[in-house]
Amino acid sequence: MRYHAIVGGEEQLVEVTPLGTTYRVVIHAGPKEGPNPRVLEVDAVHLAGAALSLVVNGRSARCDIDRGKDGALSVLVNARVQKLELLDERKLRLRQATGKFSLEGPQRIDAPMPGKVVRVLVKAGDEVTEGQALVVVEAMKMENELKSPKAGKVLELLAVEGAAVEAGAKLVVIG
Amino acid sequence: MSIRKILIANRGEIAVRVARTCREMGIKTVAVYSDADRAAVHVRACDEAVRIGPSASRESYLVIENVIAAARKTGADAIHPGYGFLSENARFAQACTDAGINFIGPLPEAMVEMGEKTRARRKAIEAGVPVVPGMKEPIKEGGEAEAKKFALGIGYPIMLKAAAGGGGKGMRLVIDPKDFDASLATAQREAVGAFNDARVYIEKAITRPRHIEIQIFADKHGNCIWLGERECSVQRRHQKVIEETPSAIITPELRAQMGEVAVKAALAVDYVGAGTCEFLVDGNTKSFYFLEMNTRLQVEHPVTELCTGADLVRWQIDIADGARLPWTQADVLRNLRGHAIEARIYAEDPAKNFLPSPGVISELRLADGPGVRNDCGVESGSEVPRYYDPMIGKLACWADTREHAIARLRRALGETVVKGITTNTEYLKRVLELEEFARGDYDTSLLARGQERLLAEDTKDLDIAIAAAAIWQLEQDQRAAPKLQDADDSAWAKAGRLAQMRKGFSR
Numbered sequence: 001m002r003y004h005a006i007v008g009g010e011e012q013l014v015e016v017t018p019l020g021t022t023y024r025v026v027i028h029a030g031p032k033e034g035p036n037p038r039v040l041e042v043d044a045v046h047l048a049g050a051a052l053s054l055v056v057n058g059r060s061a062r063c064d065i066d067r068g069k070d071g072a073l074s075v076l077v078n079a080r081v082q083k084l085e086l087l088d089e090r091k092l093r094l095r096q097a098t099g100k101f102s103l104e105g106p107q108r109i110d111a112p113m114p115g116k117v118v119r120v121l122v123k124a125g126d127e128v129t130e131g132q133a134l135v136v137v138e139a140m141k142m143e144n145e146l147k148s149p150k151a152g153k154v155l156e157l158l159a160v161e162g163a164a165v166e167a168g169a170k171l172v173v174i175g
Numbered sequence: 176m177s178i179r180k181i182l183i184a185n186r187g188e189i190a191v192r193v194a195r196t197c198r199e200m201g202i203k204t205v206a207v208y209s210d211a212d213r214a215a216v217h218v219r220a221c222d223e224a225v226r227i228g229p230s231a232s233r234e235s236y237l238v239i240e241n242v243i244a245a246a247r248k249t250g251a252d253a254i255h256p257g258y259g260f261l262s263e264n265a266r267f268a269q270a271c272t273d274a275g276i277n278f279i280g281p282l283p284e285a286m287v288e289m290g291e292k293t294r295a296r297r298k299a300i301e302a303g304v305p306v307v308p309g310m311k312e313p314i315k316e317g318g319e320a321e322a323k324k325f326a327l328g329i330g331y332p333i334m335l336k337a338a339a340g341g342g343g344k345g346m347r348l349v350i351d352p353k354d355f356d357a358s359l360a361t362a363q364r365e366a367v368g369a370f371n372d373a374r375v376y377i378e379k380a381i382t383r384p385r386h387i388e389i390q391i392f393a394d395k396h397g398n399c400i401w402l403g404e405r406e407c408s409v410q411r412r413h414q415k416v417i418e419e420t421p422s423a424i425i426t427p428e429l430r431a432q433m434g435e436v437a438v439k440a441a442l443a444v445d446y447v448g449a450g451t452c453e454f455l456v457d458g459n460t461k462s463f464y465f466l467e468m469n470t471r472l473q474v475e476h477p478v479t480e481l482c483t484g485a486d487l488v489r490w491q492i493d494i495a496d497g498a499r500l501p502w503t504q505a506d507v508l509r510n511l512r513g514h515a516i517e518a519r520i521y522a523e524d525p526a527k528n529f530l531p532s533p534g535v536i537s538e539l540r541l542a543d544g545p546g547v548r549n550d551c552g553v554e555s556g557s558e559v560p561r562y563y564d565p566m567i568g569k570l571a572c573w574a575d576t577r578e579h580a581i582a583r584l585r586r587a588l589g590e591t592v593v594k595g596i597t598t599n600t601e602y603l604k605r606v607l608e609l610e611e612f613a614r615g616d617y618d619t620s621l622l623a624r625g626q627e628r629l630l631a632e633d634t635k636d637l638d639i640a641i642a643a644a645a646i647w648q649l650e651q652d653q654r655a656a657p658k659l660q661d662a663d664d665s666a667w668a669k670a671g672r673l674a675q676m677r678k679g680f681s682r
Binding site for chain 1: 361368634636640647
């Protein structure tokens with residue numbers, strides 16, 4: 001089976017082949033098959049919950065896997081969390097078609113979590129710079145500034161001061 | 176009259192922690208809960224439980240009448256306030272007294288004196304305790320212009336602090352005079368949200384300071400002792416993250432000096448129970464300034480318990496019941512041993528500017544082994560509600576030396592797994608790995624200065640992570656696939672499986 005791992009915005013091609021009780025995992029540095037892939041012979045055992053015990057070249061590691069709300073995977077290995085996305089061919093094509101990889105086109109700024117809009121710092125039609133604070137949302141007693149991911153114009157402004165918002169609610173669109 | 180039933184006017188890990196000692200003492204316990212907390216661990220840690228209102232703390236945990244009514248209804252003869260919420264609210268302490276309920280803490284008068292920071296400063300000055308220059312009264316309504324003038328007078332940088340506050344809420348550092356208005360507005364808003372009291376005051380900010388506090392205990396018979404210090408300089412935006420005792424820079428002489436000053440401040444207001452005097456210590460000169468007194472049990476009290484062997488909650492209850500202090504100052508000096516260090520585990524995402532990360536904890540595995548203590552308010556399946564502080568627990572370790580205690584806490588953090596929500600456990604581990612921290616050479620700016628190193632991407636073991644994810648995904652895909660092709664089953668079985676798969680996909 002072939003998967004595309006996206007780590008820190010970089011795509012890596014991963015091939016997994018079951019070999020009886022073990023697996024061969026081949027990781028290519030780029031999105032296509034390259035000349036010097038890393039090859040891992042992996043002995044994997046399922047543990048309770050979404051966790052695996054791996055033995056790789058004699059090294060033993062427990063891997064806890066957690067799928068976030070956005071579909072990204074957090075893999076905890078030796079007390080370090082590695083964040084990655086794993087897409088098969090179909091999901092990769094879908095992803096490329098929707099252009100989620102880039103910041104081209106209008107960008108939605110959503111409420112990252114449920115809370116209350118305490119301040120709206122821009123007006124519809126304002127020109128904004130990358131990193132400029134747009135809206136302040138209060139949640140769990142702390143105020144969080146939501147910043148513009150790119151330079152552009154405020155195309156839509158849905159955030160209203162004092163309003164309660166759910167996670168994922170559209171607040172601002174920058175184009 | 177002896178205490179037989181205690182209502183714990185709090186939630187989360189501290190409610191669980193207080194309930195544990197009550198059980199050990201054979202005292203019955205009453206939990207209170209908001210709608211969001213019906214299924215919370217602390218409700219089950221107690222013998223009885225009473226709903227005190229909707230999810231927002233302003234409508235539940237902060238409503239004095241509701242808490243008192245719950246105590247009356249259950250016949251509780253004492254209330255333990257924990258920390259935060261109503262713990263430093265003198266009106267609440269008075270309401271308890273008026274209702275004939277033993278408030279486990281100081282008298283309301285002492286809370287008024289010490290709880291409000293500006294009054295505490297005045298008291299400290301009267302008692303001859305050194306303080307940082309600042310306002311003796313909170314900023315009055317309409318007094319902003321005057322306050323600005325005052326700030327210029329003592330010189331920037333300045334600190335804006337909530338008069339009723341603590342815990343870093345409603346606190347802002349202002350470096351540039353032009354930011355004064357915006358910072359004041361933010362500090363006031365946070366102060367209202369956290370303490371229902373918008374009053375804020377100004378203090379001169381000491382650059383490169385260390386935050387070191389002294390635990391004191393006083394009984395109702397005029398005895399007062401100190402139980403050593405806690406260094407709390409590892410802070411992010413004035414919120415403590417890691418605490419340790421002893422401090423790497425405190426000598427036995429300085430400890431005794433600060434301890435005596437703290438005891439003097441407490442005796443000046445006829446203090447009773449557990450209290451903490453916070454000091455700013457200049458890391459170079461080791462001059463110390465009294466900051467404030469917290470009239471409650473502190474979040475970080477476990478490190479003191481680990482190094483003294485005392486159960487501070489038991490002491491609080493016994494003292495509220497009229498008992499004398501179990502130890503003299505000489506007993507403390509004899510019992511202090513080793514080194515303890517605590518890390519606060521928050522439901523937050525360091526990679527997203529520490530955005531709180533509420534939600535359901537799908538799996539929780541806590542550290543274990545030699546010298547490890549967990550104070551945790553959640554378990555596997557718990558929901559971390561968005562209404563309250565994002566701290567879900569504390570992990571503390573004890574060892575014979577500072578070096579060993581740090582190594583032990585690093586090891587224990589590595590064993591801690593919280594799935595379903597994002598936490599700061601890896602960040603905490605990296606803090607312990609900072610070279611300045613290991614040397615004990617740090618101040619309250621440690622985390623800000625170390626920011627880049629603390630948040631740097633670490634791709635060691637990335638290949639193992641990718642392999643694990645790919646194998647896991649492959650097995651999921653393979654498990655899902657054959658079910659679709661199964662042709663021999665009855666229509667019912669197929670419909671059932673399909674429904675199950677849909678559930679699986681929507682997750």
